Amino acid sequence: MICLAQAVDDYLGLRRSLGFKLECHPRLLADFVGYLQDAGATTLTTVLAVSWACQPPDCDPAWWSRRLGIVRSFARHLRAFDPDTEVPPAGLLPRRSYRPTPYLYQPRRSPR
Numbered sequence: 036m037i038c039l040a041q042a043v044d045d046y047l048g049l050r051r052s053l054g055f056k057l058e059c060h061p062r063l064l065a066d067f068v069g070y071l072q073d074a075g076a077t078t079l080t081t082v083l084a085v086s087w088a089c090q091p092p093d094c095d096p097a098w099w100s101r102r103l104g105i106v107r108s109f110a111r112h113l114r115a116f117d118p119d120t121e122v123p124p125a126g127l128l129p130r131r132s133y134r135p136t137p138y139l140y141q142p143r144r145s146p147r
Contacts, residue, residue: 039068046112063105079110081121100130
């Protein structure tokens, strides 16, 4: 068993040394580790990752997908050190963001 908080610090340090900025990752991963500790879990599981990612329930599903994606990349890293770690499969929470319909501008007509 490894300390999840230390594993997060190691993961973030490694990713930053590779040039990634990781602006919201530290806060979200610290929140996730706190969620795991509150649940009494010592191992990252897909069920716990999805239940954490789907919080708060009234958020946009695209936000849930982003949260799960951050946990998924951390889980891939953690699996190298803890073989009991489950990596949530891709596409589990599909990103459902909606883009507005583009507006096509027409050139202005010259006055006659």
